[in-house]
Amino acid sequence: MRLLTVTTLLLLFFSTGLALQIQCYQCEEMTHDCSTPEFIVNCTVNVQDMCQKEVLVKDDGIYYRKSCASSGACLIASSGYQQFCTGKLNSVCITCCNTPLCNGPRQKKRPQPSAAITLTTPQLPLFSLYILLLLSPTLC
Secondary structure, X not given: OHHHHHHHHHHHHHHHHOOOOOEEEOEXXXXXXXXXXXXXXXXXXXXXXEEEEEEEEEOOEEEEEEEEXXXXXXXXXXXXXXXXXXXXXXXXXXXXXOOOOOOXXXXXXXXXXXXXXXXXXXXXXXHHHHHHHHHHHHHO
C-alpha cells in the first residue's frame, strides 16, 4: 500500500513537473509590436524553454521578430548582438526571457533590467528535491 501511495505521488508530481511548456508571442518582421492574442503560440515542450524578441531599427521603421527559442540558442544570439543594440539606425536588439508571454509589451510599472537577458528562477527543482527527501525514508 505504501509503495502504491509513493508511486502515485511521484507520478502525479513528475507528470506536472517534467513537461515544461511556455507560451510566447511569435511573428516575423512586423512593423507593430505583435503582442496581441492572435500571435500567441505554445512552444515545443522541453525544447523551446524561452521566448525571444528581436527589435530591428531600419531606415523605413522599427521591425519586431518574436519567437520561441531554446535557452542555449537564445542566449548565444543575444550576447552576440549585444554590441549592435544601440537604438539607432541598423540597431539589432535581442532579448531572452523564460516566463509566459514575456516577449510581449513592456510592463510600465516595473523597472526594466539593464541587461539584455531577463531570467527568473523556477522553484520546481527545489520543491522536487524537498519531496524526494521527505519520501526517501519511505522508499527504503
